[in-house]
Amino acid sequence: MNPELKQWQQRAAAQTEILLERALPQPTQSPETLHEAMRYVTLGGGKRLRPLLVFAAAELGNSVQAACEAAAVAVECIHVYSLVHDDMPAMDNDSLRRGKPTCHIQYDEPTALLVGDALQTLAFDVLSVPTDLAAARQMRMLNVLARASGSVGMAGGQAIDLANVGADLSQAELENMHSLKTGALIRAAVALGGLSCPDLNDEQLARLDVYASKLGLAFQVIDDVLDCEADTATLGKTAGKDSEANKPTYVKLMGLAAARKYAEDLVAQAVDALAPFGERAARLRELAEFVVVRQN
Amino acid sequence: MNPELKQWQQRAAAQTEILLERALPQPTQSPETLHEAMRYVTLGGGKRLRPLLVFAAAELGNSVQAACEAAAVAVECIHVYSLVHDDMPAMDNDSLRRGKPTCHIQYDEPTALLVGDALQTLAFDVLSVPTDLAAARQMRMLNVLARASGSVGMAGGQAIDLANVGADLSQAELENMHSLKTGALIRAAVALGGLSCPDLNDEQLARLDVYASKLGLAFQVIDDVLDCEADTATLGKTAGKDSEANKPTYVKLMGLAAARKYAEDLVAQAVDALAPFGERAARLRELAEFVVVRQN
Numbered sequence: 001m002n003p004e005l006k007q008w009q010q011r012a013a014a015q016t017e018i019l020l021e022r023a024l025p026q027p028t029q030s031p032e033t034l035h036e037a038m039r040y041v042t043l044g045g046g047k048r049l050r051p052l053l054v055f056a057a058a059e060l061g062n063s064v065q066a067a068c069e070a071a072a073v074a075v076e077c078i079h080v081y082s083l084v085h086d087d088m089p090a091m092d093n094d095s096l097r098r099g100k101p102t103c104h105i106q107y108d109e110p111t112a113l114l115v116g117d118a119l120q121t122l123a124f125d126v127l128s129v130p131t132d133l134a135a136a137r138q139m140r141m142l143n144v145l146a147r148a149s150g151s152v153g154m155a156g157g158q159a160i161d162l163a164n165v166g167a168d169l170s171q172a173e174l175e176n177m178h179s180l181k182t183g184a185l186i187r188a189a190v191a192l193g194g195l196s197c198p199d200l201n202d203e204q205l206a207r208l209d210v211y212a213s214k215l216g217l218a219f220q221v222i223d224d225v226l227d228c229e230a231d232t233a234t235l236g237k238t239a240g241k242d243s244e245a246n247k248p249t250y251v252k253l254m255g256l257a258a259a260r261k262y263a264e265d266l267v268a269q270a271v272d273a274l275a276p277f278g279e280r281a282a283r284l285r286e287l288a289e290f291v292v293v294r295q296n
Numbered sequence: 297m298n299p300e301l302k303q304w305q306q307r308a309a310a311q312t313e314i315l316l317e318r319a320l321p322q323p324t325q326s327p328e329t330l331h332e333a334m335r336y337v338t339l340g341g342g343k344r345l346r347p348l349l350v351f352a353a354a355e356l357g358n359s360v361q362a363a364c365e366a367a368a369v370a371v372e373c374i375h376v377y378s379l380v381h382d383d384m385p386a387m388d389n390d391s392l393r394r395g396k397p398t399c400h401i402q403y404d405e406p407t408a409l410l411v412g413d414a415l416q417t418l419a420f421d422v423l424s425v426p427t428d429l430a431a432a433r434q435m436r437m438l439n440v441l442a443r444a445s446g447s448v449g450m451a452g453g454q455a456i457d458l459a460n461v462g463a464d465l466s467q468a469e470l471e472n473m474h475s476l477k478t479g480a481l482i483r484a485a486v487a488l489g490g491l492s493c494p495d496l497n498d499e500q501l502a503r504l505d506v507y508a509s510k511l512g513l514a515f516q517v518i519d520d521v522l523d524c525e526a527d528t529a530t531l532g533k534t535a536g537k538d539s540e541a542n543k544p545t546y547v548k549l550m551g552l553a554a555a556r557k558y559a560e561d562l563v564a565q566a567v568d569a570l571a572p573f574g575e576r577a578a579r580l581r582e583l584a585e586f587v588v589v590r591q592n
Contacts, residue, residue: 025447030472034447034455085413090384090405109386110458113409114451117381117416121446124420128439135431142438143424150417151321151330155410159330162406 005286009052016051016072017043023073023126037107037115038122042080045098047294049219049287050075050185054193056283057208061197066131067138071145071192074123078149079185081119086158088112120149133196141195148188157181161247169248175217177248182223183216190215190284207273211284214270219291221263224249226294228256260292267292301582305348312347312368313339319369319422333403333411334418338376341394343590345515345583346371346485352579353489353504357496362427363434367441367488370419374445375481377415382454384408416445429492437491444484453477457543465544471513473544478519479512486511486580503569507580510566515587517559520545522590524552556588563588 020042027036051072058068087094087102088109095105104112127142147153157180164177190212194205228251250259267288274281316338323332347368354364383390383398384405391401400408423438443449453476460473486508490501524547546555566584570577 029448031447031452031455031459033459034452038447081413085409088386088409090386090409111455113381113384113386114447114455114458117377117412118447118451120413120416121442121449121451124438125442125446128435128442130432130435135435136426139424139426139431139435139438142420142435146417146421146424150421151327151334151410151414152325153417155414155417156327156330159327159407159410162410163327163329 002286005283008283009286009290012052012055013048015055015069016048016076019051019069019073020076023077023122033107033111034114034118037103037111038119040100040106041084041097041103041115042077042119045100046076046080048076049291050079050189052287053186053189053212053215053284054196056287057190057193058196059283060194060204060208060277060280061200063193063196064131064133064198067133067141068193068196070127070129070131071141071189071196074127074145075185075189075192077119077123077126078145078154081116081123082154082158082185084112084119085116091158091162123149133198137195137198141192144191144195145188148184153180153184153188154182157184165247167248169253171253174248174250174253178217178220179213182220183213186216186219187212204277207276210273211270211288214266214273215288215291218263218266218270218288221250221259221266222292222294224251225256225259225263227251263292298582301579304579305582305586308348308351309344311351311365312344312372315347315365315369316372319373319418329403329407330410330414333399333407334415336396336402337380337393337399337411338373338415341396342372342376344372345587346375346481348583349482349485349508349511349580350489350492352583353486354492355579356490356500356504356573356576357493359489359492360427360429360494363429363437364489364492366423366425366427367437367485367492370423370441371481371485371488373415373419373422374441374450377412377419378450378454378481380408380415381412387454387458419445429494433491433494437488440487440491441484444480449476449480449484450478453480461543463544465549467549470544470546470549474513474516475509478516479509482512482515483508500573503572506569507566507584510562510569511584511587514559514562514566514584517546517555517562518588518590520547521552521555521559523547559588 024039024042025035027039029035054068054072054075083097084103086092087097088104095102103115124142127145131138149155157177160177161181187209190208191205194200194208254262270288271285274284320335320338321331323335325331350364350368350371379393380399382388383393384400391398399411419441420438423441427434445451453473456473457477483505486504487501490496490504550558563584567581570580
């Protein structure tokens with residue numbers, strides 16, 4: 001990996017941590033336990049892929065910094081809320097996440113439920129604070145985030161996933177599920193970074209969305225590969241769980257080597273879509289390539 | 297009750313039903329079960345108090361209809377999401393709501409979790425669709441709704457409530473809990489109706505908020521009274537459950553008659569705050585009085 005981009009990535013992840021820390025209510029503020037638990041699940045971990053995508057997409061134009069930062073916080077809050085609810089006993093019943101006990105283990109189930117609920121709200125709270133971006137464009141960001149998160153986006157993908165445990169899905173069905181469950185929020189992250197630039201037009205945003213769609217799919221394919229290959233320590237979450245839970249995966253569908261090759265092809269297509277942006281798309285290219293080389 | 301206002305109330309509730317029906321995805325749209333369950337919990341029931349407050353507050357000025365209607369849908373989606381999650385086994389473990397089996401009974405726990413999650417998202421989705429209202433003002437509506445719903449609003453009140461089961465709260469502590477758990481969203485409903493009128497200024501909105509704060513508190517006091525007095529059939533949810541769960545209530549704190557009197561005083565104060573609005577506040581006055589005479 002290009003050392004300059006590697007450094008950028010570390011800086012952006014560190015900046016995300018600072019922004020999240022500021023956006024989350026203090027643990028000394030009532031209700032203390034809820035706020036402490038919100039910080040527990042959000043701070044100090046995670047790949048921060050979605051915020052990195054926001055920042056990288058924002059480099060394509062003259063981004064309004066406050067809107068871009070709010071978007072980075074908002075997508076990560078939505079992502080973390082979904083992990084907290086996903087891990088609950090009623091869903092995946094998982095006890096390990098980002099190398100730490102999951103929220104309902106560390107606290108309890110009611111707290112985990114409320115932590116997820118309140119993190120979702122916080123996403124829309126943070127993104128609806130006025131910035132120098134035109135309000136109409138910022139409201140469009142809010143709508144993009146909402147559409148991507150709800151029943152025709154991430155939550156809907158989750159529902160399809162749950163309904164298909166033990167089922168034999170075709171590749172088209174599997175891709176539909178993942179395009180909602182993981183892809184929708186990845187697309188939203190990229191779109192929000194783009195929308196934070198007043199100078200990017202709809203044609204450019206559409207091109208950016210091609211990149212994001214391919215990348216989101218590649219990300220999920222690699223997730224399946226890692227779930228199959230990696231051990232729990234490297235992954236920071238319980239390895240092999242999707243396979244054990246009899247969930248459909250790309251590895252089951254096409255085999256390990258073909259799944260990895262498929263992810264690489266998708267990343268190449270994602271990068272192709274960025275060609276007209278030239279050098280300004282360097283970060284987005286690098287992030288796409290990072291997705292296929294990552295170990296967790 | 298004034299027959300004309302009674303008729304208005306029925307019309308507004310019917311209009312809310314139509315708006316919710318339109319805002320909710322069709323049950324034929326994938327994921328079908330999730331969408332069917334979202335409709336199951338949202339349609340065909342409820343007092344629709346929060347949408348009625350939006351509509352009533354919108355009569356104080358020259359409301360932008362689409363913004364007002366979106367707000368009515370949004371507050372009800374937030375309210376219903378909170379009920380669905382509240383009723384889950386990890387929380388109140390209730391099996392009856394609005395006279396029907398609760399979501400996790402009718403469907404299952406994962407569905408109830410996702411229904412609540414997706415209804416919260418839908419609220420912000422609906423309210424972030426552009427209308428004729430200035431985008432900056434509509435974004436302010438989004439922020440008001442988010443602040444009222446999250447960890448320093450409704451979800452926070454829920455956390456405080458859970459933490460205090462079996463505890464002896466003072467009246468100040470009880471009021472703080474309810475001002476978040478129930479009051480915050482009632483205040484938001486009134487504020488959103490007001491904000492949908494471009495001609496209402498901040499001084500008028502502040503006055504409106506005094507009304508809403510008093511009303512929200514009165515609503516909760518009466519809820520405790522009804523929980524103690526009413527039978528399950530009239531209430532449409534399990535009666536006496538707060539008392540049985542050893543939760544702090546106004547009835548326990550001050551006795552039944554004093555609690556009822558307190559609610560009546562609060563309603564009188566709420567109505568007083570509306571004096572400068574004259575006849576345009578007729579609906580808001582009527583709704584405040586409805587709160588203390590209601591049987592469920």
